[in-house]
Amino acid sequence: MRDREMKTITIFGAVLGLTSVIMGAASDHLFFGFITEENSERLDVALRYHQLYAILIFCLGICGLHTQHLLVLKRAGYIFCAGTVLFCTSLYISLFPGLDKATYLTPLGGITLMFGWILSFLTIKRSL
Template identity: 30%
Template sequence: MKTLLLLGSLAMFLAVALGAFGAHALRKKLTEDTMKVYQTGIQYHLAHALGLLLLGVIAENADHSSQVVLAGWFLLAGIVLFSGSLYALSLTGIRKLGIITPFGGIAFLTGWVILMFAFA
């Protein structure tokens, strides 16, 4: 439970820091298309970092807290794989990194489905 809150806080910090970095340092260095890719990474990073914080709070009171924690690990994996691959793709221009992105999306979806079944 506390681990999810710690990881969620760290993920939020990184999302804000990377968002600011993108808005200021990368604005003139990235093309419009690669900036959109980077911003998509930021959006999903922020949303799922908030999800991690929410799961940390939910896990404190849930009957199925182990499932809630498992869902959190999938959200974290999604942030790393989905957002991380989009950051790397936009910064390096290596299009093959996009192969990783769907695995992050699957991790996000899996985390939310696990949470759904925890309360079904």
């Protein structure tokens, strides 16, 4: 059970990493010239968080295979996954004409990511 769930988080991190590279390439090659300056800033933020949290979630999954504090770490991993999807996807969706209201979900994703950091902090604090 322990290995399967942490492997799932690790795989999710790897998939996020892959999709961040795909989105980065698409933004440079497919969307070039079609995106407004405001949308370009949104895209840059989404890509930055997408790539950062792909690495974090991947590493968290690997660390989860070798820790005693699995439950809290597993919860933090799932929360980071949900927060990353909410935050980045809402920004990506907002790039399409008429869908800019999707950014209303972005703060919810950000708050979810903050909660993941709090759980990570508590995990480290307990282990000291």
